[in-house]
Amino acid sequence: MxxxxxxxxxxxxxxxxxxxxxxxxxxxxxxxxxxxxxxxxxxxxxxxxxxxxxxxxxxxxxxxxxxxxxxxxxxxxxxxxxxxxxxxxxxxxxxxxxxxxxxxxxxxxxxxxxxxxxxxxxxxxxxxxxxxxxxxxGFACASIQMLLEPLPVRDREPQILVEPMAAERFPSFAAASESAFAEELAASGRYSLEDARVESHRQMTQELPDGVATEGQELFTATVDGEEVGILWVGLRSRGGRPHAFILDIEVAESERRRGYGREMMLAAERVARDRGADSIGLHVFGANSGAIALYEGLGYRRVEERHLLHIAE
Structure with a gap:
């Protein structure tokens, strides 16, 4: 049968x-x-x-x-x-x-x-x-949840300066982050571009209702010699009753890429997590972002959950 x-x-x-x-x-x-x-x-x-x-x-x-x-x-x-x-x-x-x-x-x-x-x-x-x-x-990996636990001990001096984001920097950050996330959602195949923009705005509003003052959210700018080279957003959460950090956004300025700043900001996220009492960090990455995936896995992050997508031919 x-x-x-x-x-x-x-x-x-x-x-x-x-x-x-x-x-x-x-x-x-x-x-x-x-x-x-x-x-x-x-x-x-x-x-x-x-x-x-x-x-x-x-x-x-x-x-x-x-x-x-x-x-x-x-x-x-x-x-x-x-x-x-x-x-x-x-x-x-x-x-x-x-x-x-x-x-x-x-x-x-x-x-x-x-x-x-x-x-x-x-x-x-x-x-x-x-x-x-x-x-x-024919399924393709659309997105990945990753985890770093425990936080490793890195014998390395910081190469960038990471400081709390100023309130006047927040509006341009929020607009750019929301737009970029919408484009990634749409590119992953999970949403139309219109629906992706709605979902991205919903998540941004939910996560950062009070901007840089939102409790449990840490926003930073990274600088080298006084020039901004990127931004870092770390959410503070709980996992198994212990503090846990989650990287919600990390972005290197387009003109500053391929200089190792992405890795430096990931290491900065580890320092933020440890300073807040956390011994684990999670993150989400879209499956098409092979460069970021390689960076994260090279730092010891492992995959815990994936979402796969099949485009059905006519």
Whole structure:
């Protein structure tokens, strides 16, 4: 019999939710993206947000993946303009190559039925079954969450001066940062340019409601011989009950690139984190930014979660 995707029986929803909750917690803890109760709280908030009406939620569909009389697993889907998103793909056991092929064909067909030209898949670095499903099928890494833990000891004198950003510098920084982030969102394929601009503005407003005075946000300018060479934005968060830093933006002035200042600002972020009591730093990078990825990995950052995107041919 052919592989089929059928709506999950509503009577199974509570059991599915419980299993999926445990899976989400385990994936984030195993990857190191979240630890302890942070992973539990994140999974609960995630499920509550995306499934507010339980099995009756209209914005999600949960399908049973069946091959003959056997259930291979489940797939949780949601759609947005132009994109079919796989929120979670769970296999009860390793599927065969032919079963992966059949599932891929079924999901692509479903995307086309929804007039979507992109298929999005999240991937925890410890989720080998999902990785096996997407490999060799034309997916590209759209974005990466990375982590540096613990902070290394660097025997190196700073080559740049990093100081708190002046209030009068903030408006031009905010406009440039918001614009650049919107362009990267659009280039990643996750948003249209118009939607990317809306999302970028939403995030900027949410993260920095009080500009340079926003509590828990540290904005800096980097200078060499009195000339600005870049900006650094570090958010102060909590991870496993301990202080944690997150690099929200780092930018070297275009005229100052290829001089090692990007690396120097990353090292400055480590000093900021350590001064604030943190022993870990996280960041997000778009998959197309190969230069930045190489820099971060060279400094010891590791991937904890990725998002992959497939552009579906006509």
């Amino acid at each position: 052919a592989l089929t995707l059928t709506p999950l029986d509503p009577d199974r929803f509570d059991d599915w939710r419980s299993v999926t909750r445990r899976r989400l917690i385990a994936l984030r803890q195993e990857s190191g993206m979240l630890v302890g109760d942070d992973a539990v709280a994140h999974a609960d908030a995630f499920l509550d947000q995306l499934l507010p009406d339980g099995a009756e939620t209209q914005t999600s569909v949960i399908l049973s993946i069946r091959d003959g009389g056997h259930e291979l697993g489940t797939v949780w889907l949601a759609s947005m303009t132009g994109m079919l998103m796989i929120i979670d793909l769970s296999f009860a056991r390793d599927p065969s190559a032919s079963q992966r092929d059949a599932l891929f064909s079924a999901l692509v067909a479903m995307a086309r039925d929804h007039e979507a030209d992109r298929l999005s898949v999240p991937l925890s670095v410890t989720d080998d079954r999902t990785r096996g499903f997407i490999e060799g099928r």
